[in-house]
Amino acid sequence: MSKGIFITATGTDVGKTYVTALLVKKLRDAGVNAGYYKAALSGAEEQPDGSWLPGDAAFVAQTAGIPAKPEELVSYIYKTAVSPHLAALREGNPVEMSKIVRDYQASLATYDYVTMEGSGGIICPIRWDEQHILLEDIIKELGLGTLVISSAALGSINACVLTVYYLQQHGIPVRGIILNNYDADDFMQADNKRMIEAISGVPVVAAVKPNAQELDIDVQFLQSLFK
Template identity: 30%
Template structure:
């Protein structure tokens, strides 16, 4: 069985959207897929209910029934870096607990997609001893990198790839998210791929998140890589 992370160059690059999209695409191929958010922050109150956008999106758009207790390790109310959000509630994030959960989920599912929080160097504790990247390294799982297509993405993407390579983390491919089709965006994508010849998918800027159910990446080199990777292991 093979599993992977979805990580981003920064916060709000669309990691949850891409995690959900990849989940649905793999589920369509009769694979038991479990999305997992080790740490989520920012509780939302809407229509009399409290919820977290990340795990709520998994549940809403999954083609398979998901066990809610398996979707998340820690949830904190404040929309902030995990270490600070945990501190506000007098809690500490136990990295060992997260890694144990990931291991258990791997044993029970064909594919586990772990979604990161923020960028690679987001701290998980007050003293900065553990970052998201440290957890990724310890999990020994490869990653799919989500990045923007807009101004600044070349620098952010190349720095993130350098950090992953420095820690010997395998990169399965890149998702360029939120593309509007401008000449600059096309050049940004081209330039990044000149530096790193990786499988990729370019996702247009969706007018509404619900449009995710109609979008397919099955024709992309990234999905071909993922699907071959999963079936070859299974």
């Protein structure tokens, strides 16, 4: 039976896509049939032929060696680089939960382990017109647990603990935390890691060094985080 996990972050530009790519690559390099899926992507990149490339999906597919076109890995692609709910209000084609469920199930039918990447931080509106859809609604609908990607820089204790608290208060399991751009020799970052674990009660399962090409985590342990 295929398994999945949802990747969220403490905010925009924390490195969620970068870490997601390393995570999927780790699995695939170990011979695991691992795939990637994203419900909605904003800020697609215009190509010379006039088409629009979902950059996040393209980066993950290239980094991890996923044999699929990037546009096949995303349900909704928007040009405007804003929250999906606002992009849809400008461009049309609002997110439908039924399509996300279908596309995610199709991904599960193709891959044994599916890593689903969110949009922005956890409190990201995906649709906000006559219907209201937040990221948490999608996570609950698909029955997924989460990994939280956080910076290790100044302010990360507050941002990470609040993100974990929000998820837990909304009944969403948090499987672990991954720190990005982590320098173990930096006394503040080392303390941030310690305090994030102590206050949130959630383990930091991996710490990604700046410009790392591999995720430093045991493959079998990584697989155990998927449900």
